[in-house]
Amino acid sequence: MKDLPPVTDPRVIIGTSTADDAAVYKLDDRTALVQTVDFFTPVVDDPYLFGSVVAANSLSDIYAMGARPIFALNVVAFPVNDLPLEVLSRILKGGSDKAHEAGIHIVGGHSIEDKEPKYGLVVNGLVAPDKVVSNAGARPGDALLLTKPIGSGIISTALKGGHAGEEAASRAIAVMTELNKAASEAMLECGVNACTDVTGFGLAGHLYEMMQASGVKVLVRFGDVPLIEGALELARKGIVPGGTRRNLDYLNDSVDWQGGVSEVDKLIFCDAQTSGGLLISLPRERAQKLLQGINDKGGLQAAIVGEVAESDGKAKPITVIK
Numbered sequence: 001m002k003d004l005p006p007v008t009d010p011r012v013i014i015g016t017s018t019a020d021d022a023a024v025y026k027l028d029d030r031t032a033l034v035q036t037v038d039f040f041t042p043v044v045d046d047p048y049l050f051g052s053v054v055a056a057n058s059l060s061d062i063y064a065m066g067a068r069p070i071f072a073l074n075v076v077a078f079p080v081n082d083l084p085l086e087v088l089s090r091i092l093k094g095g096s097d098k099a100h101e102a103g104i105h106i107v108g109g110h111s112i113e114d115k116e117p118k119y120g121l122v123v124n125g126l127v128a129p130d131k132v133v134s135n136a137g138a139r140p141g142d143a144l145l146l147t148k149p150i151g152s153g154i155i156s157t158a159l160k161g162g163h164a165g166e167e168a169a170s171r172a173i174a175v176m177t178e179l180n181k182a183a184s185e186a187m188l189e190c191g192v193n194a195c196t197d198v199t200g201f202g203l204a205g206h207l208y209e210m211m212q213a214s215g216v217k218v219l220v221r222f223g224d225v226p227l228i229e230g231a232l233e234l235a236r237k238g239i240v241p242g243g244t245r246r247n248l249d250y251l252n253d254s255v256d257w258q259g260g261v262s263e264v265d266k267l268i269f270c271d272a273q274t275s276g277g278l279l280i281s282l283p284r285e286r287a288q289k290l291l292q293g294i295n296d297k298g299g300l301q302a303a304i305v306g307e308v309a310e311s312d313g314k315a316k317p318i319t320v321i322k
């Protein structure tokens, strides 16, 4: 994108200059349109669950911006000659049911023929222009809150190779299909400084983007980071997705790993997530209240995982202690 002409339209509130979750376009003084698109190849065998995960993931970018989704469109690639059409119809049903759970409809879309199935959504949302929650607002003194446990990348990879137990698999699927709706609503009630959702770049990568965009640094206590039960054991056996290893390679020099953090811990901290939780930065004194608010709405293992501090621009943006 850096080789493309810069965005000059003054109505674009959030475009390509920050690594934010969605584009935000001002319609008038009271309303801005928020739009995001995501699509990927199957992460689970069951077509219906794949559709649910995809929809929860696509909606997540809208929730991360503090917006309310209004409608979505399907993006589909499918091998019509190699797989029965019922498979596609189950994928779309999973997406549609999840969209309904979010209170919206999928009102159209586009499909092409392709060797490997791919499914995604374009999601539109609305937000007041002055209520946009960006990833660039984290402040020194903030607490950092993560609303879902991590490790879904490791468990999905184990599933594909037939190495994941049924319980770990169903826990990961529950995490990936959980909407970030309730967490986002709790966040808006509480008032926060910054938010993003944890997806392909892992907790480490999305944290890095938030710290860089905000010009601050963060101290994370690894022991406080919620993990999906079973992920640690699988990672110890060397079952780690390629994307997770690439995340660690890319970020290794930007993280100050303190004593006691093992190689496996580092991989988990960088594990590429599908449909992960919200990562929220907010004034420390309100963090417990938000945690309570998310838990009251049925949150999955939300936790306070670190604290934000001033950066002199020279220190590494992330420190991890055990």
Ligand code: CO
Pocket: 020, 021, 060, 061, 064, 196, 197, 198, 199
């Ligand atoms: Co995102």
Ligand code: CO
Pocket: 021, 036, 037, 038, 061, 199
């Ligand atoms: Co996205």
